[in-house]
Amino acid sequence: MPPPRLAITGARKQFPGVLALDGVSLALAPGEVLAVVGENGAGKSTLMKIVAGVYTPDAGEVLLNGLPIRFPGPAEAIAAGVTLIHQELNLAENLTVTDNLFLGREVTLGGALRVLNHRTMSGHAAALLARVGLPEDRANVRVESLPPGEKQLVEIARALGTDVRVLIMDEPTSSLTQKETEQLYLVIDALKADGVSVLYISHRLAEVKRVADRVTVLRDGKNAGELAKAEITHDNMVRLMVGRDLKQFYPKVHRTGTGGAAVLSVRDVRYRNGPATPTSFDVRAGEILGMAGLVGAGRTELSEAVFGVRSLVAGELLLDNKPLRIRSPRDAIAAGILLVPEDRRLHGLILPESVGFNLSLPNLDRLTSLFGVKKRAEAELHRTWIDRLRVKTPSAAQPVGLLSGGNQQKVVYGKWLARGPKVLILDEPTRGVDVGAKAEIYALVDELAGQGVAVWMITSDMEELLGMSDRVVVMHEGKVAGELTGTKLTEEAVMRLATGATPSSSAAPHTQGVALG
Amino acid sequence: MTRILGVLGLVLVLYGALFASHDKAGEVGNLIDVANYQGQYGIITLGAALIIITGGIDLSIGSVVACGAVLFGVLMNRGVHPYLAVPIVVLFGAGIGLVNGLLITRLRLQPFLVTLCGMFIFRGVARLLGDTVSMSRVAQAHPEFDGALRNLRYLLVGKAPADGELLFPAQFVLLVLLAAVVGFFLHRTAYGRYWYAIGHSELAAKYAGVNVDRHRLVVYVACSSLAALAGVLLFLNSPSVQSDNAGLGWELYAILGAVLGGCSLRGGEGMAVGMVLGAMVLPIIESIVNFRGDKSDVIPAVVGVTLLVGTVVDELIRRRSRVHR
Numbered sequence: 001m002p003p004p005r006l007a008i009t010g011a012r013k014q015f016p017g018v019l020a021l022d023g024v025s026l027a028l029a030p031g032e033v034l035a036v037v038g039e040n041g042a043g044k045s046t047l048m049k050i051v052a053g054v055y056t057p058d059a060g061e062v063l064l065n066g067l068p069i070r071f072p073g074p075a076e077a078i079a080a081g082v083t084l085i086h087q088e089l090n091l092a093e094n095l096t097v098t099d100n101l102f103l104g105r106e107v108t109l110g111g112a113l114r115v116l117n118h119r120t121m122s123g124h125a126a127a128l129l130a131r132v133g134l135p136e137d138r139a140n141v142r143v144e145s146l147p148p149g150e151k152q153l154v155e156i157a158r159a160l161g162t163d164v165r166v167l168i169m170d171e172p173t174s175s176l177t178q179k180e181t182e183q184l185y186l187v188i189d190a191l192k193a194d195g196v197s198v199l200y201i202s203h204r205l206a207e208v209k210r211v212a213d214r215v216t217v218l219r220d221g222k223n224a225g226e227l228a229k230a231e232i233t234h235d236n237m238v239r240l241m242v243g244r245d246l247k248q249f250y251p252k253v254h255r256t257g258t259g260g261a262a263v264l265s266v267r268d269v270r271y272r273n274g275p276a277t278p279t280s281f282d283v284r285a286g287e288i289l290g291m292a293g294l295v296g297a298g299r300t301e302l303s304e305a306v307f308g309v310r311s312l313v314a315g316e317l318l319l320d321n322k323p324l325r326i327r328s329p330r331d332a333i334a335a336g337i338l339l340v341p342e343d344r345r346l347h348g349l350i351l352p353e354s355v356g357f358n359l360s361l362p363n364l365d366r367l368t369s370l371f372g373v374k375k376r377a378e379a380e381l382h383r384t385w386i387d388r389l390r391v392k393t394p395s396a397a398q399p400v401g402l403l404s405g406g407n408q409q410k411v412v413y414g415k416w417l418a419r420g421p422k423v424l425i426l427d428e429p430t431r432g433v434d435v436g437a438k439a440e441i442y443a444l445v446d447e448l449a450g451q452g453v454a455v456w457m458i459t460s461d462m463e464e465l466l467g468m469s470d471r472v473v474v475m476h477e478g479k480v481a482g483e484l485t486g487t488k489l490t491e492e493a494v495m496r497l498a499t500g501a502t503p504s505s506s507a508a509p510h511t512q513g514v515a516l517g
Numbered sequence: 518m519t520r521i522l523g524v525l526g527l528v529l530v531l532y533g534a535l536f537a538s539h540d541k542a543g544e545v546g547n548l549i550d551v552a553n554y555q556g557q558y559g560i561i562t563l564g565a566a567l568i569i570i571t572g573g574i575d576l577s578i579g580s581v582v583a584c585g586a587v588l589f590g591v592l593m594n595r596g597v598h599p600y601l602a603v604p605i606v607v608l609f610g611a612g613i614g615l616v617n618g619l620l621i622t623r624l625r626l627q628p629f630l631v632t633l634c635g636m637f638i639f640r641g642v643a644r645l646l647g648d649t650v651s652m653s654r655v656a657q658a659h660p661e662f663d664g665a666l667r668n669l670r671y672l673l674v675g676k677a678p679a680d681g682e683l684l685f686p687a688q689f690v691l692l693v694l695l696a697a698v699v700g701f702f703l704h705r706t707a708y709g710r711y712w713y714a715i716g717h718s719e720l721a722a723k724y725a726g727v728n729v730d731r732h733r734l735v736v737y738v739a740c741s742s743l744a745a746l747a748g749v750l751l752f753l754n755s756p757s758v759q760s761d762n763a764g765l766g767w768e769l770y771a772i773l774g775a776v777l778g779g780c781s782l783r784g785g786e787g788m789a790v791g792m793v794l795g796a797m798v799l800p801i802i803e804s805i806v807n808f809r810g811d812k813s814d815v816i817p818a819v820v821g822v823t824l825l826v827g828t829v830v831d832e833l834i835r836r837r838s839r840v841h842r
Contacts, residue, residue, distance in 0.1 A: 309724070333726035347724045350717045352785065361714055362725040364707035372705030415725070 003066030005030045005197045006051065006082075006166050011060035013046050020046040022221040023060065028166065033188060033198040035212035037205065039241055039462060039495070043221040044201045048168050051199065052084035053077035064166075081165035085155045085172060093144035098125040100143055101158050128157040132187050149180025156187060167191065168199040173207060174296050185211055203294045205234050205499045217241055234501045242462070242491040250467030251443050254450020260285030262321070263454035264306070264337065264423045269315035271305035274298065275478025278315050283423060283454040288445065290469025291458045292494050298478035299458045300342050303425050307339040308332045319422070333362060336422030340412050340429060342458075348412040351401030355393050356382045358400050359415050366419075385414035390440065406437025413444065424448060426457045430464060442468060462491055476500045519834065520779035520786075524794045527777070527827075531801040539808035549686045551800045553675065556688025557754070559796035560747045561767055562774035563692075563699050564740030566792045569775050570703075571736050572716040572784030573621065573628040577635030578744045578771050581613055582764030583643035585748020590650025590758065594658050599665045603749055610745025611738050613639060618737035622730040636768065643760040651757035670753040688750055692793060695743070700789030712736065716784030770799055773820065777827050798823065 004027040013021040021043045028034050036044050049055045051062060053071025061068050064080060071077040074084070091100050098121055107117045107124070125139045132153040143151060152172055159167055173181045188198060188211055202208055208215060215227040217240035225240040263285045268278035275298055283289045293299050304310045306317060308326040317324045319335055326332045332339070341347035349358050359382055360367060367378050382396040389410040393403055400411055409430070416424065429445065430438045445468065449455050459465050465472060472484045474497035481497040484490075535551075536543040561578050568575050585606050592602040613635070620631045652670070656663040667678040675687030703709035711732045714722040723729050747767075752758050778795025780787030802819050 307724075328726075328728070329724055330726045330728055339724065341724055346718070347720050350714050350721050350785075352717055353713065357710065357713075361710060361722075361727070364710055368707050372701065373707060373710070 003063070004028055005032075005065060006199075007061075007063040007066075008047070008051065009061050009063070011047060011050055011057045011062070013043075013050060013055060014058050020221055021050070021057070024218065024221065024223055025060075026216050026223070028197045028199060030165075030197055031192050031195045033192060033200055033211050033213045035200045035202060035208040035215045036218060037201075037203060037208055037215060037237055037241065038218035038224070039203075039460075042218040042241070044218055045170060046221075047218070048084060048170055048199065048201060051077075051166070052082055052168055054084070078162050081163060082168070083159040083162060083164045083166070084168040084170065085152070085159065086170055091143045091151055091154060094142065096140050096142055097129070097146070097154055098122055098139045100154060101125050101128055101161055103158075105162070124161065128161050131160055131190065132157045133183055147177075147180070149176045149183065152176060152180070152184065153187065156191075160191075164196060166197045166199065168201070170201045171203070171296075172200070173202065173204065181207070203499060205237050205501065208232065208237070209234070234496070234499070238492055238495045238499065238501075242495055250464075251446045253443075254447045255286060255288070255470065256450070260287055260452070260454070263319065264456070265318035265321070266302075266306065267316050267318060269302075269305065269317070270313050271301065271310045272313055274301055274305065274310070274313075277479045279478075279480055280315075281473050281480060281483075283456045285454050286449055286452045287470040288449050288455040288457055288468050290465045290472040291456065291475060292460075292462075292465050292472055292498055293475035293481075294498050295460065296477075297475040297498065299475050300427055302475075303339060303427055303456070303458060306332070307337065307425060333419070336420070337425065338416040338419065338421040338423070339425040340409075340416065340427060342427040342431065344408055344412050345401075349400050349408060352399055354397045355386065355391065355400050355403070355411055356396035358411050359385055359396070359418065362415055363418050381418055385418055389414050389417075389444070404434065404437075405432040406434045406441075409433050409441065410437065413441070417448075421448070421453050423454045423456065426455065426459075428459060428461075429457060430459075430461070462494070465494065466491060474498050521788060521791050521794065523830065524777055524779060524791055524798070528794055528797050528801070531798060531805070535801055535805050535808070538805050542804065542808045546683070547804065549675070549683055551804050552686030552689040553683065553754070554688075554800035554803070555797045556686060556690070556692040557747065557750055558767070558770050558774055558799055559689070559692035559793055560695060560743050560750070561740075561771040562778070562792050562796040563695055563789075564736075564743035565768070565771035566775035566778065566780045566787050566795075567699065567703075567712065567736040568628075568740050569772070569780045569782060570716050570784060570787045571712045571733055572719070573733065573736070574632060574772070574782070575617065575635075575737065575740050576629065576632040576768050577613070577617065577639055578740065578768035579764040579766055580636050580639035580643060580768075581610055581741050581744035582748045582751060582767050583758075583760055583762075584613070584639050584646065585610055585745035586752040586755075586758040586763050587643045587646045587650055587748075587760045588745075589749050589752045590655060591647045593655040593662055593666075594647075594650070596659060599655075599662055599669055603669070603746075606745050606749055607742050610742040610748075612741075613745070614738035614741030615734070617741065618734035621737065622733050632768075640761075643763070647760055649757050649759050650752065651755070652753070653757075666753075673750055674754045676754070688754075691750075692796070696789045696793045699792070703787075703789055708732070708735075713785050716786070718785075770820075771796075773799065773824050776824065 006028040009025045010023045011021050012023055024043065024047055038044050046055065050057050053074045053076055069080065092103060102121050107120045108114045109117050122139060126136050129136060129138060134150060134153050143154065172184060176184065191198060200211055209232050212232060213229055215232050215237060217224040217237060219241060227236055261284060262282035264283040266279060266281050268280055270278050279302060291299050301310060305312055308328045308331050317326060324335055345351060360378055364373060367373050386393065386396060391410045392407050400408055430441055445455060457468060472489055472494060474481045474494055476498055484493055541547065565575055565578060588609055589602055589606045592605060593599055617631055617635055620626050621628050652666055655666060670676050671678045673687055673691060675683055675685040677684050711722065711727045714727060715729055715732055719729055751763060774796035775792060776782060777798050778791035799820060803816055806813060806816050806819065
């Protein structure tokens, strides 16, 4: 039996604070499509980047046709026939399709001037475009004017031009329409017929079922299992993707239940550049509403729309059952709707400025008199929140960018808590936060909910979701896929809804969001 | 703070060089003269610095100075009383700032481009308004304004009402007063916090509820108003003002003063004290060059070298700081 086209054995990769891969192995035969699935953060993308030479593994081997390889960089990987097509496409948008197809390996007439041989290139380009099913007239179109699906196909055509043997596709359909996805399937089938091996990463399980010959499941950076063609079912994949014990880490001390009145009601909301389906749900006083979904399900965008960063095009927001107009974060903050953003370094903090500056920034309206900012009141506010949140900082004058992730996050909480939130939106509340600070943040959020704050927590961390939420709304591709509470709130149920499974008998009842869609 | 000490050291060294350059350079008369120029450049430096702190730039300052000076003369030629003409000119400047600011915030155009166009457009406007204006012409046309004009000149420039001799550096006094106002807003009020926040990270400021567009607009209005005021001062300080070269290149002097004074072109940094100190540099260099008997042609080169050295030092300080965005 010939060696597999590609084999990975015991791949291990450590990032600061995270063990992304912990001994993963897989094998890929010529002309085979292997799907790699797993939850957010299971290590899929890291694995692919190791294969493509973007990362070097700390341990383990990558074998190409039975020979160990270690690519110093993506260029060497491409030369060896291994090409990665990124989630975010890497095309030069301002150049034409043909220019992109030959970028970095232009055909020239020879000589030091490197004069381009347009005739040869357009001939090759036409052939490559034909292989991915793109019309020939696309060759001289600038890439920026193509729809996302065609850009994806151009990427594939470019890979074909390099005589690719192993094609790695990372979430290739995340920005494609249904029709474009169908076209992509046809191209993949053609590639298989040509003997190209495809590593296909996706968390859309329906898609995996359609294209994959075999499935490898990753969980927490390890192999969780493998499924042959006949075994590829939604339930089998989900079962392998989940299955962990929850640590007793999540306090439910201050909350009394979920019986509170709706504080924030999102009614048939659509926002600019968002999904066509309207979204509806409530956040109630004194509860933590968890919002689950895979990356790209539209959760962050929805929170930004409620917070006034994205403008609404339809629907309405109710605060305490009264209609509320929010045109900017200012309006949201004035109404008591406060957002702890997903990317605190970009949206949450002014990094070069001090801890105190950041704590004061949204509260200056309350700290100002005719003679400017009241220094004493401001110092008092700094002391209060640094102490209460136990922010580890030498002083309020320390630049916030020099603190650890957990302490930075506490400053983001502090600047809002000083205002007294009505609705607190937490987007990935503990991302990049160490375990100790995590526990403190959980205790804090529990306490806030206990005081009657309506907490809307968006998280991709399954343990956090199940551990902290009183109720969970699951999003799938911009739509509310369902709501889960009590005994129905299980990891399997969340994954099933998040991956877009058709509701089986065991699935939770759907909310009005789906009915409207 | 190290920046302020740095530019303070530079100013002291330059004064030392000035005293050493010629026996007469250290005389009170010359120092007053230098101080008056420092005030003149300082006032536009304040405006440029505010914009730079919010992460923007204004290249139209020099042309707005010309507009202000010419408009001031033309208004008085047409019979507007000098005391009324001053606020009209400043309001005109505010209007220009509003146009720049709206183009930048509403249409999301790049400040560099908008104000580069402004530089050409407002120079043209100045030339359309008039060719040459001067105090003597105004006095010819309206002898009744002569007294008021001489008073204004005494008050704002420090030249004696009778013979026009420079008595005290009134422009520097004005600069200190305006810098105190700017310093109050910058260091004591919420506005200043917002300007710094916007300069460092417009997004984070927006997420903290800052009305980013409005605050960016405000600094453009302030800058152009100050530039128009500088035009009034230029008119009062000069025997005559030509619309084609009045204030030519002053936007660069203003930016130079702001950067020397510790404002980073990346935004988010700068103090009022630094702006005053930064604006003091150029007139001292000019005076040194004059007293050494060097051709005045070398001034641009000296200025350029000074700014380059300042920028290199600034970059080296930055690299040592550990906070990266």
